[in-house]
Amino acid sequence: MIEAANGRKGVARQNEIPCDLVITDIVMPDMEGIETIIQLKRSNPDVKIIAISGGGRTGNTEYLVQAQKLGADKGLEKPFSNAELIASVEELLARPPDC
Secondary structure, eight states: OOOOSSHHHHHHHHHHSOOSEEEEESSOSSSOHHHHHHHHHHHOTTOEEEEEEOOGGGTOTHHHHHHHHTTOSEEEESSOOHHHHHHHHHHHHHSOOOO
C-alpha cells in the first residue's frame, strides 16, 4: 500500500510506482479528486479508481457522478462500511483491464 497526502502527491507516486488500484477522496487540499482522476487516467488508463466523498461542506454527492464520468470505476459515498470498501476493491481487481 502506498499513501499520499493529496492528489498532486498521489499522481506523482502513481507515476513512480504504478498501482493497480487507487482510492481517492474528491475534496482534498492542493489538487481536488476530479483533477487527480483525470491525471491518473491520462498517464495510466488501466488503473482502477475508487472515488470517495461525503460531499464536502455542501454535502453534494454529484461529485461522485462527475468522478465516474471522468474515469473513476466506482464511487462510494461517506460514510461507508469496511465491507463495502473491501467488496469494491475485490470487484475492481477481478475485472480485466479495459481494451
